[in-house]
Amino acid sequence: MRRDPAKDIVAFLSFSGDHREPCKAIENFTPCNWEHAQRWLDDTGLAFYFLRKIKNNNSADILPPFVLQRLERNLASNAARIENMSYCFNEINQHFDKNGVRYEVVKGFSLIPEFCPNASLRHQADFDYLINQQSLPLAQQVLLEVGYTQRESLSAKEFKFVHPGKEAARGDEQYSPLAAHAVELHTDIWDSHLHGLADLSKLFTVQQATLRQWNGFVFPSQTDEDAFLLQILHACRHLFAQWIRMSSLFEIGYFLNQRVSDTALWERVERRIQDRAVLRELVVIITELVARLFDAPVPPLINIWGSRIRPAPRIWIDNYARSWAFGGLPAYQFSLFPRSKLVLFLQQQYKDPSAGAESSHRSWTASPRASRLASAIRSKPTLLFNAGLWREQLLLRRTIFFALAKARYICEIPRWWWLNRTPPSTSPER
Numbered sequence: 001m002r003r004d005p006a007k008d009i010v011a012f013l014s015f016s017g018d019h020r021e022p023c024k025a026i027e028n029f030t031p032c033n034w035e036h037a038q039r040w041l042d043d044t045g046l047a048f049y050f051l052r053k054i055k056n057n058n059s060a061d062i063l064p065p066f067v068l069q070r071l072e073r074n075l076a077s078n079a080a081r082i083e084n085m086s087y088c089f090n091e092i093n094q095h096f097d098k099n100g101v102r103y104e105v106v107k108g109f110s111l112i113p114e115f116c117p118n119a120s121l122r123h124q125a126d127f128d129y130l131i132n133q134q135s136l137p138l139a140q141q142v143l144l145e146v147g148y149t150q151r152e153s154l155s156a157k158e159f160k161f162v163h164p165g166k167e168a169a170r171g172d173e174q175y176s177p178l179a180a181h182a183v184e185l186h187t188d189i190w191d192s193h194l195h196g197l198a199d200l201s202k203l204f205t206v207q208q209a210t211l212r213q214w215n216g217f218v219f220p221s222q223t224d225e226d227a228f229l230l231q232i233l234h235a236c237r238h239l240f241a242q243w244i245r246m247s248s249l250f251e252i253g254y255f256l257n258q259r260v261s262d263t264a265l266w267e268r269v270e271r272r273i274q275d276r277a278v279l280r281e282l283v284v285i286i287t288e289l290v291a292r293l294f295d296a297p298v299p300p301l302i303n304i305w306g307s308r309i310r311p312a313p314r315i316w317i318d319n320y321a322r323s324w325a326f327g328g329l330p331a332y333q334f335s336l337f338p339r340s341k342l343v344l345f346l347q348q349q350y351k352d353p354s355a356g357a358e359s360s361h362r363s364w365t366a367s368p369r370a371s372r373l374a375s376a377i378r379s380k381p382t383l384l385f386n387a388g389l390w391r392e393q394l395l396l397r398r399t400i401f402f403a404l405a406k407a408r409y410i411c412e413i414p415r416w417w418w419l420n421r422t423p424p425s426t427s428p429e430r
Contacts, residue, residue, distance in 0.1 A: 005037035014295035045247030079120040102132035126182035253296035341409035
């Protein structure tokens, strides 16, 4: 039986259970397995979480010396990168405060320590801010004044700025302190137009901000319940874009593992969701996916919601969720009939009726990124001559990847129809 290094590593990173079997499997990795595993760890953002778990379990001896040395070298580089980025982060915040910008830090450093024990364990490529609409022009001007360059964005609710530095890369170079980072200003967290999904706009506003402290810096950020819901929606945004970075799921699992018994927290989450049935189901989908991957505990409240979820989403969770999460990243990976478009079976359950048939057709005939790029070009034709934007898209690789994924999706349709004719399984996919 062919070994899948990714699944062995995920089993090792689980939040419960006996890790002896995953350790034994990792110890038996071949050089080819390690070549795949190292690339996968970098791409998924799990490299340093894996190293931390190895050391905490006193299992460093199961790694070949060259693998251990590379992980430790990259961790040191990433720590230096985070230190440099922290100064940039504080400078931006100070300028925002000085100029009266209404903002809230989301994701990134605001996740420490609730979703990640140490910032150096995360590969962070950008800073994200939720910005009051009236403050947007001022925030944009601040970023230009402190040395950032504005880039074209494919969402009307997102504005991207890039700090000068080496172009983003894979592998060792992504951890370099010299690698460029970005700043993203969001006027809203959820853009329903990206995928023609139900409207969840204005769920978060800067008026709800609370002060957080990290590395000696104080900044406005989110309450714990809002941070959890935002991480859920961030994961869903990637889910419906047909790929997801595994580390974002692991970090939700870390949060669940720490706070599963915090009854007051989950009562606040319930109050925030109120009667938003779609949001409640999205919480169930991501939480159960995290549980299936990393054995993270599921709060009793979410278990109750899960027992009431509609049949089609339940069928997707039980039959597709876990295997879909191990699909390759479309920008880089080649695989025969990749699983990325199987998420369309789930996405169809949350379509906004006002989006129309065109949105539904576009979602499975082209990659979401390509669809957004085409929309952006229609609204601003000069993008056709933006060489940097075309380089970022990796269009040839993506086109091949999604053509094969489309074929896989079509072949899977009869099975999906059959599953929806029978009662969904109650046993979790493992």
